[in-house]
Amino acid sequence: MVRYEELVKDPIVREKQILALWQQQDTFAKSLEQTKGGQHYVFYEGPPTANGKPHFGHLMPRVYKDLFPRYKTMQGYYVPRKGGWDTHGLPVELEVEKEIGVNSKPEIEAYGVERFVKRCKESVWRYKADWEDLIERMGFWIDEKNAYVTYTDDYIESVWWELAQMFDRGLLYQGHKVLPFCPRCGTGLSSHEVAQGYRTVKDPSISVRMLISGDEECSYKQELPGKTALLTWTTTPWTMPANVALAVAPGATYAEVEQNGERLILAKALLGQALEGDYEVVRQFLGKELVGLRYEPPYLLVSDARAYSVHAAEFVNMEEGTGIVHIAPAFGEDDYQLAQEEGLPFFQPVNLSGEFTKEFPLCSGAFVKEADPLLIDDLTKRNLLYRFVLYEHEYPFCWRCDTPLLYYAMDSWYIKTTAVKDQLITNNHQINWYPAHVGSGRLGDFLANLKDWALSRDRYWGTPLNLWICASCGKVIAVASRAQLVELAVEKKLASTVEFHRPYIDAVELVCGECGNKMQRVPNVIDAWFDSGSMHTAQWHYPFENTNEFKDNFPADFICEAMEQTRGWFYTLLATSTIIHGEAPFKNCIATGLGLDESGLKMSKSKGNVVDPWELIDVYGADCLRWYLYSSSAPWKSKRLGEANVKEPLYRFLDTLCNTYNFFALYASIDSFDPMKHQSRQQQLNVLDNWILSRLSSMVNTVTRGLDDYDVVSATEAIESFLEELSNWYVRSSRRRFWKGGMERDKIAAYTTLYRVLISLVRILAPFVPFITEAIYQRLRMVGDPESVHLCSYPKSEDGQIDRDLELAMAVARQVVSLGHRARNRAHIKVRQPLRRILLDTNLPLTEDICCLIEKELNVGKIEQVPTVEAYLDKTLNPNFATLGPRLGVRAKMAAAWLETQSPESLVKAFDARTSIDAQINGEDIEIRKEDVLFETVPPKGFLIAEEGEVHVLLDANLSDELREQGFIREVMHSIQLLRKDAGFAVSDRIILGYETDQRLTDLITKHRETIAAEILAIDLVSKLEQKYEYTGELTIDTSTITFGLSRTDKS
């Protein structure tokens, strides 16, 4: 006795059971154990930070991060999947600041750096449990037990080793550059961090008069008495006090205008937008004529003689402002550059907290943005302000704390990535990017305009920069290991145990090799992106140990993260690996798109439209969400995560799979089918069996090809259409084979085939939807099979099984059936009403077996294949531009017009004899070939036609009495079956049927009583309703009514 347990429909119940099973059997570990000797397939985990809850942005890449390792594992590769956690950096510090209620670096210092750092270390794991829950519930298999953690001393030691190499090769240098700077966090931001925080904001934009004070060295001459002003413009009024110069575009035209009795100078192209009200152009000249002109600044704070004159600069644009740019070298990259070139003074009236110093008393102590109104007020009073408007533009904000960034000239350590630019570009070309434009466009563009990597951060919680400087001789060294640290340390004992974090490491002093004096570590920590970007090496604590693990796992075959990691993790991995190992650290990379809300908008906290993954998982299940993400569109396309979209695969795909299994389970249990015992030989399979097995192998080929190409969508499409064919054609057409009594060869063939297909299908699907496939597998597996579907091998195509002709024939058959239904539908003839015959073209590749299927499905007596159905049809014609066009060119339209005038019959006749005819068209001889004409057809009387492409179906709809009688019997049987179902009888229950109706129908039923009885499993048919029945019902045909009574019986 073999029983196949029914599969519960509720996905949540199902999946929870499976989770328990995996845990109990430790299936993931087993899958690694059994592939240990296999070839490595290397996956790198992009480390998340566990100090925030996981959301869809993490989930979308992770479904692919799970799919490919599972797939490769089933193919026999060894895919260890070492987890990882990103633990350093500003985000962590910010969380802690919030917690302890501080808001600035001095407050942190007051709180105590050690206490602070300790809290950071704890904070990193705040949401670890949330992450673990989600990872487990989604069926993501990743080795978290051996995960790398970026804050460990081992990890840091490897990072130091990398940095020391860079330093020794001269790739680490201290620079003085204008950096985007967060005054609240007190640190500069790297370009990839700045990129995260651009927002459109309205800022005050002001136009300010700079009164001309002299023109000694300038070609521009003031001819009129009185003051003329240069009109300058800025969106950051607070930078005005730091003004030391003005810049103009030398080649552009400027104008002096008169307005309300005053003279203003500005770019001619910007007159319209920069000036208010009427004005008169007094004269025009080129920008270079203004160079050298001296002016009175609004705040005369610098006594340097070089200050306060006009300079030429290429960066001055004519799109906004006045074409006269205010230069504050302390607050702008371009400004700083120009100041360097022109030898201008540098004035910095703002401290690192973004507050004005005493050097500018008017606003002393005020935060820069708060100083704006004070300055505007002051300028207005002094009649220097020409105009004030709110101006909408993109401005960078700190990506974590949302404070507006200031551009600020400061010291910083840089990695000279520009020195390896060519190699970065070469290595980038070695990577297969999905989609390709990430590599060629987004990253390629970034690399083409590469800037050095601003590495240092003036913060506390991070990998400490491993540079020590000698206070007396200025020597700098980069420590490459703990061993070296101990070797050079003043206090060796301390150095041998010290934790590699601030403040502990700050206490370690080294002895200078040059002069013997003490060396101090620089105060900085490094950009946390360098940590995660070093994982290819540091996850193994290479080169200090695990040399083999490193070699076996470099480079990665596959990584996948969200698209915004392009200039984040993707870049930092590539940059560190290129410098340290000389090659790209990964071969294939999928960049995933954004998660959108129901209406297609980006999810964001401020909009309050963030979809919680749990809301979907708890209702529709992990499989459903996974399949939705895999199948809805390419990974890099953004996905709508509204319920309506996400739930679709559940009933369309997963339920169909479930139903198909349950169909098998129902009958295979009744018949106690045992795949070990009931073997079926190849030659006993019927056409449907051979067809579905051929389709199975073809599908495996498509899926494998797709996955090998990282093309997930074509794989899911192939599986979806296969399941459709399995459920709606194979099972549907095979049903009668399963209902027969006994265990004949054909029935065994059907069971064997369906069993084989199901067990292959769940193996194919296992990497995609690990739960439902496991559930089905557990119900199907036999003694000796692996204990989990995830321990099975991935199915390979049995190419010998593929029969392309058969697949084609079956596709045509399905089309014929579909067309037949269409024809019936149009004529309102039910499928239950048998028809005499159907006419098909003989050129259709249909075998007898297949014709038989069509006859059953369409309920027609027989199929007649005729040389061409067209012979039975009336015709109309159309010109075939596909052949006319290439041959005749412009004359194609003439030929087409001529064809319209011809009668179809005469052309058919003409082409019977020849393959081409010569036509006289507008005085030209034009050859018309057979293939130039496309004939359309109209069916004769009493026939129904439907056609599609090359397939024409002609149904003979003339009904004889006999056909009507058969139709009636089918109607009777159908309605009794419905009653059985309504009554809740089991499919195998035997019944006694009573009925009552008029004499004519009674005679008919009596005549066909055996057919009816067999079909409805009736032991007896009684033409009276005397006794009490368990269930009764009625059927009305034409004007007659039949009343039925049904009772179950033990007799057989």
Place this chain on the structure above:
RNA sequence: GGGUCUGUAGCUCAGCUGGUUAGAGCGCUCGCCUGAUAAGCGGGAGGUCCCUGGUUCGAGUCCAGGCAGGCCCA
């Protein structure tokens, strides 16, 4: 301002190297079929394939220029 992607039915998306009347799924609607099915099948409604030019006998497809949206960068 630069890079890049996208724009096809109410929604989600196909549409290969140009080829007759542009497709699928979901949704709507009418009908059918059902001894696994919350299913399936068929009909119907629903499209200026973002716009404008160009190449071509022929453009959703190729080219150019716009427009709109997204992302990335300045």
